Amino acid sequence: MELPNITIPKVGQKPSAKLKFPTPKELISHYESQGMDSQEASMKVIEDLQKALFGVVSSGKGRNDKLLAESSKKIDSISNRLTVLDLKLDSKPGYVETFAIGLASGAALKETCQGMKHQFV
Template sequence: MPQRVLELSKMEQPNVKLPKVGQKSSAKLKFPTPKELISHYESQGMDSQEASMKVIEDLQKALFGVVSSGKGRSDKILAESSKKIDSIGNRLTVLDMKLDSKPGYVESLAIGIASGAALKGLGALVPHILAPLAQILNSVSSATKSSPQ
């Protein structure tokens, strides 16, 4: 009986070499390039524009199949990348609004000229305002010094 088990175990083993754990298989799945797909459809008798449209249609069908199957929604990598893309989009929107709200070179120059003129105008008015105030203070202080207590 042990000899028969040995014979059966030899018969059941396939002649296929299995890759070891941790090794990558040498035959990788290679997707066809767009040019290859277009040339394939052109070899079937389509002109260039029809072949291009057929390639786009096939791509749309494949994309719709992945999205509608629900596998794309449950994929963690897809969810994380979608969140990251939304975050980047929001940051770019905020940055764009900040840049739009800031004045440009011409506006900054106009603001500088206006503020300089305002300061110069205040500088011209201050002596005319301070001189009468100083006179009022002097007259009040001299009146209080001369009055008997």
């Protein structure tokens, strides 16, 4: 009687293990090891990041992404709130105007108190 041929899977990394992305320092040191100076290596890392970001944004996957849609709505909401806040701050008087208003109201209050003192005495 023959035994069936059974293969045992190799022990190693699980397929669901997360990939560790390199840090910016690691990327810069990688490009510096290729002969670039630190300025060129930094620019290359930034260029690679921009290309990757543009690829994700311009791909069809990002358009239907629920998280992206929610993030876009939240950013629009925050932008609108900041615009309203900016308009409110622009309509407020500055320090000089506030000081002048305070002086005028103080003088008016003093005159009012002086006038009432004569009425009650």
